[in-house]
Amino acid sequence: MDHLDQRLLNEFQQDFPLESRPYAVLGERLGLDEDEVMDRLARLTRGGSVSRVGAVFRPHTVGGSTLAAMAVPDHRLEEVADLVNAFPEVNHNYQREHRLNLWFVVTAPSKARVAEVLAEISQSAGIEVLDLPLLEHFHIDLGFDLKWS
Incomplete structure (x- = not known):
């Protein structure tokens, strides 16, 4: 895991960009392109460092x-x-x-x-x-x- 992986995991747990292309926004902030961000998240998921990327909703508001x-x-x-x-x-x-x-x-x-x-x-x-x-x-x-x- 390199410094950019660490930043990706630490800096974007909150205030994830609510944009049509959020990974492009994350990439811009990290100096990466959108595909590189998605590739890094996929690799971190395969390796067990990330279990999921998704919204957390207040219980019983959705489903x-x-x-x-x-x-x-x-x-x-x-x-x-x-x-x-x-x-x-x-x-x-x-x-x-x-x-x-x-x-x-x-x-x-x-x-x-x-x-x-x-x-x-x-x-x-x-x-x-x-x-x-x-x-x-x-x-x-x-x-x-x-x-x-």
Whole structure:
């Protein structure tokens, strides 16, 4: 990862340009062309440094979403995490040190599809999925000041 990759990841987590060609705008700011920005993002995605590039909407303003958790036996954690990650409706997934050790967010076009995804994951894994729907809105800044060594 070079300095331009680092800038791309750090500087554009917020205030992403709302333009018809946002990658051209990013490229202009970084001294790159539009194709180079897209190539860099594709490479960073393939390498696991980027999981997705997209908007974050306030919950329940577009479609449906929920936080979910599972109690996965340690010896199956990687297998079940891969199963969960295979669903395009899962936008992030993480391990916690708790009996409920696998947590993920499901976002879909409707609440009904969210419920279907949770049921499909539960059935495929053979493990109950705990649905933890949003009860109160909080604003959390999802940008992180990345430090490079």
